[in-house]
Amino acid sequence: MVQLSPAFRGVVGQGRSIGWLHRAIGAGAIAHAYIFEGPAGVGKHTTAKAFVKAIMCKASGCGHCHDCIRIERGTHADAFQIVPDGVTLGIEQIREIQHQVMLKPVEGSRKFFILDEAESMTTQAANAFLKTLEEPPPGVTFILVTSNVHAMLPTILSRAQRLSFNPIPPADVSALLQQRFGVDRDQAELATRVGSGVVGKALALGRGEGMERRKEILALAADLPVLDSLDLMSSVEGIASGIKKPLAEAKAARKKETQDSRETAVSSSHASFIARTLEQRAKREFAQRERQQFEDVLSTFESWFRDIMVTAEGVPELVMNLDRSEEIRRRSEYLTSEQAVGCIEAVERARRMIRRNVNPQLALEAMLFDMQECDKCSV
Ligand SMILES: [Zn+2]
Incomplete structure (x- = not known):
């Protein structure tokens, strides 16, 4: 049996799916379509890219050759990574994919299309896509990545190999x-x-990574009862710019990095397809990263009050912030669990606001003022 591709080494805890893909590569039995399903954050997209590298790279997924690097970045001439342009993956995007599907591979004998959040295909798009799945051109493989497989058309599911990724x-x-x-x-x-x-x-x-911010947030949570409005607003300002500035820099760096896509393109429509997929991916990724980081901030606040609550309730073994358990114990002596619950509810409200696209900085500020209200009577 061939050795396991080094590309899969970056994937954690998905031995079953990886073993399965590894055997498919060994047997030369690459399917036309796969569904990678499972909860968010367990390595579906990473595995999809690893699979493509394992097949396309001459050293079966070394991770550092020109092929591997371009697959990773999404700039390879024959390996595309598609994300929904907006809320849904619409018919226009599917038509573009169908156009690219009909063109011969540029560099080898295979072409790969990784479609993230595949469940967001509109019905019209899904029906159009189904036609491609029914008569797939040789050498083309689709990998549909989804964390909500139940939202996908059964007719699509039945035409693809399904791989489950577990928590x-x-x-x-x-x-x-x-x-x-x-x-x-x-x-x-x-x-x-x-x-x-x-x-x-x-x-x-x-x-x-992120531990510094966590420290900063927990310190702010601890100081909350004694902060005045100005302090509080400037703390929020600091958190927000700490999130936004590095992201803006990363975005600019990414733009530069992906300009090499034009090198490999064979026609202007090919070039603009690659450029568009990159642009859509970057836009989505950076918006998600920003939202995620604000949500992480909320979760850190939540963990603080949750820890106070479980300590006040006499189950300190459930504390998450193990490094702060002494401080949490002291705090639990004068914050009741009802007050802690009030603060946790404020987090939930802020989370809903962010998901409804309210400016995250404003949501965070409103949350902290709410928390101060809950917290105040305890000081
Ligand atoms: Zn390689």
Whole structure:
């Protein structure tokens, strides 16, 4: 049997799906369409790219050759990564894909289309796409990635190989952080709890990323009762710019990085297709990253009040912020669990506001003022 492609080494805890794809590559039995289904953050998109690298790279997915790098970035002439342009993946996008599907591969004998959030296809788009799935041109493979497979047309599902990606048990995440990344035990446990099952997040936390912000947020949560409105508003300002500035820089860097897509394009329509997929992906990704980071801030506040609540209720073993348990215990002596619940409800309201596209900075500010109200009577 051929060796497992190094491309799959970056995927954690999905041994069954990876074994399956590995055998398909070994047998030269690549399907025309796959569905990668499972909860968000468990490695579906990462596996899709790894699979494409394992097949297209001459060193079966080395991770650092020209092919692998372009597949990773989405600039390869024969491997496309599509995201919905807006809320849904519409008929226009499917027509563009269908046009590209009919063209011969540029560099090899295969073409790959990774469609993220495939469940967001409109009915019209899904029906059009079905026609392509019914008569797929040779050498074309679609990978439909979804965290909500039930929202997809059964006729599409029945024409694709389905691979399930499972949530990863916290103990596995913690063990992985310790064994493979050399993170010490306490840090690994903390990252696993705070990362709540999302491997990428736990890994980032385990490496120390985001820990600074977490510290800053917890300090702010602890100081909340004594802050005046001006302090509070400037703290929110600081958090917001701490999120937005690095993202704006990353966005500019990405733009530069992806300009090499024009090198590999063989026609102007091919070039503009690649450019458009990159642009749509970047737009979506950065908007999601910004929202996600604001939601992480909310979750950190939530974890603080949740910890106070469980401590006040006499179950301190459920505390998430293990490194702050002493402070949490002290705080729980004069904040009742009803007040803590009031603060948690404020988080939930802010979360709903952000999901309804309210400016996240305003939502955060409103949440903190609400929390101060809940918190005040305790000081
Ligand atoms: Zn390679």
